[in-house]
Amino acid sequence: MANSKRAIATFVLALTAGGTIAQAHAVLDHASPDAGSTVSESPETVTLYFTESLEPKFSGAEVLNSNGDRVDGGSSASGNTMQASVKSLSPGSYTVKWHALSVDTHKSQGSFSFRVGQ
Numbered sequence: 424m425a426n427s428k429r430a431i432a433t434f435v436l437a438l439t440a441g442g443t444i445a446q447a448h449a450v451l452d453h454a455s456p457d458a459g460s461t462v463s464e465s466p467e468t469v470t471l472y473f474t475e476s477l478e479p480k481f482s483g484a485e486v487l488n489s490n491g492d493r494v495d496g497g498s499s500a501s502g503n504t505m506q507a508s509v510k511s512l513s514p515g516s517y518t519v520k521w522h523a524l525s526v527d528t529h530k531s532q533g534s535f536s537f538r539v540g541q
């Protein structure tokens with residue numbers, strides 16, 4: 424009886440720990456240019472910093488202009504960082520769409536905008 428109680432307690436503990444891990448998805452911590460910011464000149468890359476390490480093969484970002492056209496030259500991920508190269512961006516508003524698979528196998532996605540000003 425004591426053994427089975429201990430087994431149940433261990434099981435509940437494992438579930439609780441699992442629940443904690445499940446909430447640790449890779450979410451965007453900050454970016455450069457940062458969400459909602461205006462930069463005076465075109466950046467050469469858009470860099471996204473996440474709260475968890477990413478699976479590079481299943482994580483990526485694209486940068487779109489206000490017409491919805493892609494203006495990035497591809498993206499890569501390493502550790503908890505994702506990077507998309509961009510050609511020279513003319514003044515305007517840009518949207519960064521990202522998707523991530525964190526090393527805990529959870530998927531997440533999101534988007535944010537920044538402006539290139541004059």
Ligand SMILES: [Cu+2]
Pocket residue numbers: 444445446447448449525527528529
């Ligand atoms: Cu997770």
